[in-house]
Amino acid sequence: METQFLPFDYGNKKRLEEKLNEVLGSGNFQxxxxxxxxxxxxxxxxxxxxxxxxxxxxxxxxxxxxV
Incomplete structure (x- = not known):
């Protein structure tokens, strides 16, 4: 596994994990x-x-x- 930085100044961990699971599949990210x-x-x-x-x-x- 390799490290990648995602430049999002908003959102929460649960939503990010939900979308990464859709894009990469379960177990392919942390x-x-x-x-x-x-x-x-x-x-x-x-x-x-x-x-x-x-x-x-x-x-x-x-x-x-x-704002």
Whole structure:
């Protein structure tokens, strides 16, 4: 497994795991932590920019701006 950083400044771990499970399949990833506006995940294969954008849009649906 290799480390990949996902640049999402919103969302929660449960939603991210839900979408990663859909994209990569169960057991092919591990969400490690969130650091500064990025999620650190271990993945079995690197996510493409298209997959990252798909995940970002999914996560954004649950984001409520504070402004």
């Amino acid at each position: 969400v490690v932590e969130r650091l500064n506006n990025q999620w650190r995940v271990l993945v079995s294969q690197r996510l493409s920019s298209t997959q990252i954008e798909e995940i970002r849009l999914f996560m954004r649906r649950y984001y409520l701006p504070t």
